[in-house]
Amino acid sequence: MEAKGRLCAEPGCDQPGEFRAPPxxxxxGVGDGPAPYxxxxxxxVREFNAGYxxxxxxxxxxxxDAQRPFAGWERETRAFNASGGADRPPRWADFSDPLDAIQARFRDRMPVERKDGRPLSGADREALRTLELEVDADRMALRxxxxxxVRKFHPDRNGGDRSYETALAKVIAAYQQLKGSPAFA
Incomplete structure (x- = not known):
């Protein structure tokens, strides 16, 4: 091993420091971190290991207790079953699966949300709630x-009342979200 210019940390030793040992x-250490090796x-290092x-x-x-063969195994672990364990379908809102490589495995367990079968993300669902639309709404209903x-919340339609600006901003953001969504493409 190369020492890369380091000398042994033991006082008085001029040999290269090739082996890492705990501090x-x-x-x-620097700040709140651990001390460097x-x-x-x-x-x-042989002397250190022999005395450790x-x-x-x-x-x-x-x-x-530290030498028991099953030390640590008495802790409870999560159940490995389809209803609440490791083999749950992934959240489809987190990624796109254009080749149907992952979704096909879970198709029989997935509830059909839209009649056209297009996926809705969590942000899409929230935007539909903001616009008070059904899950099966099409692009025309969205528009x-x-x-x-927009006509209802715009300040020009409310005599210049600016109290509706937050609602208008939410409506615009929801429309922008859904307009770019694969469900409304």
Whole structure:
């Protein structure tokens, strides 16, 4: 191994520091982080390893508990079943599956949301709720509802009342979301 210019961290040693060892007890790191590793030569790392004792400072009971063959296995783990375990279908809102490579595996368990079978993301559902539209709305219904709500909330239609600006901004954002969605393409 190359030492890359490092010398052994042991005082008085001029050999290259090729082997990484934990820092000395009480060593401080930079900021809140851990202390940096020490680099030792082969002789000093062998000496360190020979003197290292994992169980140093432990009572007999603590040593016994650490040496049990199944230590840690008594913790409860999650169930591995389709209803609440590891094999749940992924959230389709998180990615696009144009080749139907993943969705085909879960098709029998997926509820059909739209009659045309196009997927809706979580943001699409929220936008549909904002516009008060059904899940099966088409592009014409989307455009019609957007026009109605813009006319309803626009300050020019409300005598200059600016209290509807937040609602108008939500309607515009929802329309922009749905306009670019694959469900309304």
């Amino acid at each position: 000395l007890e009480g060593a401080r 020490r680099w030792l030569c082969l002789d000093h 004792n994992f169980f140093k400072g432990m009572s007999t009971e603590e040593i016994h 019609r509802r957007y026009s109605e709500l």
